[in-house]
Amino acid sequence: MARRLVVSLLAAIAALGVTTAPAQAAVDFAGTVGLSNCSGSLVRLPSSTAADKALMLTNGHCYQLMKAGQVVTNLSANREVKLLNGASTEIAKLRTAKLLYATMTGTDVAFYQLNTTYGQIQQQYGIRALELSASHPVAKTDIRVVSGYWKKIYSCQVDGFVYQLKEADWTWRDSLRYTSSCNTIGGTSGSPIIDNVSGKVVGINNTGNESGGRCTMNNPCEVDAAGKITVRKGINYGQQTFDFVACFGPGTTLNLALPGCKVAKP
Helix, strand or coil: CCHHHHHHHHHHHHHHHCCCCCCCCCCCCCEEEEECCCCCEEECCCCCCCCEEEEECCHHHCCEEEEEEEECEEEECCEEEEEEEEEEEEEEEEEEEEEEECCEEECEEEEEEEEHHHHHHHHHCCCCCCECCCCCCCCCEEEEEEEECEEEEEEEEEEEEEEEEEEEEEEEEEEEEEEECCCCCCCCCCCCCEEEECCCECCCCEEECEEEEEECCCCEEEEECCCCECCCCCCCCEEECCHHHEEHHHHEEECCCCCCCCCCCC
């Protein structure tokens, strides 16, 4: 009965010449990937073309636990990438060709370049890579953290931003803090954080305070600009990715010397 009433109401609105905005498509697993130890996603830049070699985004610690201050670029890397469709079904095994960038300094990020182009992936598998947002996310934004490893989607909001997030030897800046319903677990590392309205990637999931520890492994703490430390047991965090849009030239070529590229350098 209620469904029929809604249909009738929409018909009446249309008769008056009033248009309604199309519903936002729900975030699903399309474009996400599973790795042997983590989650990840196929991502493209706002300027990417079909002929460009595709990029895969995950955490720096999904490459390896890196030393503070360490940055690696342009290494050969033959890694299996399990591509998922919207229903979380594995539809292809892709391969990386290069590790373009990885660090755990200031952020926790790794970008791999595949040996396949965006156009080839879309033509063969019907999957379009997720677009990286070029803008800083906003507090209270609805987000989805999509794990290709566990094939699970977490729904929450951006609770706020952390001046410094410290975990063991690592320090990350301007980290993204989730509201409590994104209770991510091991294996969700590298999952894209997707703005639920725009569908764009605004960050990647990377850590959480598991047991209430203070600035220790698996127990990051928040440090404000005055040096005050706050521990939030059970709260999880991600790293923003908009800074990297300015670090790629044409053809998904990494160029850390480009104006506006402010990420850690080797």
